[in-house]
Amino acid sequence: MPSAQISPSILSADFANLERDLHKIATADWAHVDVMDNHFVPNLTIGLPVVERLAQVSPVPIDTHLMIADVDRWAPAFAEAGAQSVTFHAEAAQAPVRLARELRRLGARAGLALRPATPIEPFVDLLAEVDMVLIMTVEPGFGGQSFIEGTLPKIRRTREAVSAAGLDVWVQVDGGVSRSTIERAADAGADVFVAGSAVYGADDVPAEIETLRALASA
Ligand code: DX5
Ligand code: ZN
Numbered sequence: 001m002p003s004a005q006i007s008p009s010i011l012s013a014d015f016a017n018l019e020r021d022l023h024k025i026a027t028a029d030w031a032h033v034d035v036m037d038n039h040f041v042p043n044l045t046i047g048l049p050v051v052e053r054l055a056q057v058s059p060v061p062i063d064t065h066l067m068i069a070d071v072d073r074w075a076p077a078f079a080e081a082g083a084q085s086v087t088f089h090a091e092a093a094q095a096p097v098r099l100a101r102e103l104r105r106l107g108a109r110a111g112l113a114l115r116p117a118t119p120i121e122p123f124v125d126l127l128a129e130v131d132m133v134l135i136m137t138v139e140p141g142f143g144g145q146s147f148i149e150g151t152l153p154k155i156r157r158t159r160e161a162v163s164a165a166g167l168d169v170w171v172q173v174d175g176g177v178s179r180s181t182i183e184r185a186a187d188a189g190a191d192v193f194v195a196g197s198a199v200y201g202a203d204d205v206p207a208e209i210e211t212l213r214a215l216a217s218a
Helices: 018-024 048-057 071-080 096-105 121-129 149-164 182-188 205-217
Strands: 005-008 031-036 062-067 085-089 109-114 132-136 170-174 192-195
Touching (some): 005 031, 005 205, 018 048, 031 048, 048 062, 048 071, 062 071, 071 085, 085 096, 085 132, 109 121, 121 149, 132 149, 149 182, 182 205
Parallel strands (some): 031 062, 132 170, 170 192
16 A cells, blocks of 8 residues: 555644744645634634745645635635645535636645535545545544544545545545544545644654554555
């Protein structure tokens, strides 16, 4: 199995030192940036101008996770701002195929995210239109929550649907990913792992990234 990819979430970084904290994760594969609007989720984080500057200074590509309403209108601007991956929620998009095509046309990878209670089955026919499916393993909105074990069968069904269609679509998991949960998520078929508190809460951030990658690749 190819080496697992790690995408640390800067939601757990020091917001007064984002450039410094991006450099702490220079050995990761991506920097995961959580955009929240206090409508789609009950929290408010950062927006387009900040993402644009982060993309200019980040040592790793930017993986944006848009937890926002009216995403059809806003998502393309994140690709134009320099995000190499733009993930929007299935529950928020009005026209997910059109949106995914627009993101790809702008040169970004397109991701489709599902809240824990949203099934994959209605979206199986859309898999060919995206580069990644994000299975939320907590309710989106906050870092530091516990991994929802009940999402494991959906990770497995998503991986099976991708394989059955013969596609090269990544399966990302986000929420409660740590040393104690990452192996189960990998075993179910995930290959891109978001971790916020586990990475930024570690004393040695590069060592934690390596440990998580090794556990997920075993
Ligand atoms: C939650 C965000 C996550 C969050 C994960 O809505 O999408 O990316 O930062 O944090 P941890 O890894 O601490 O659960
Ligand atoms: Zn996220």
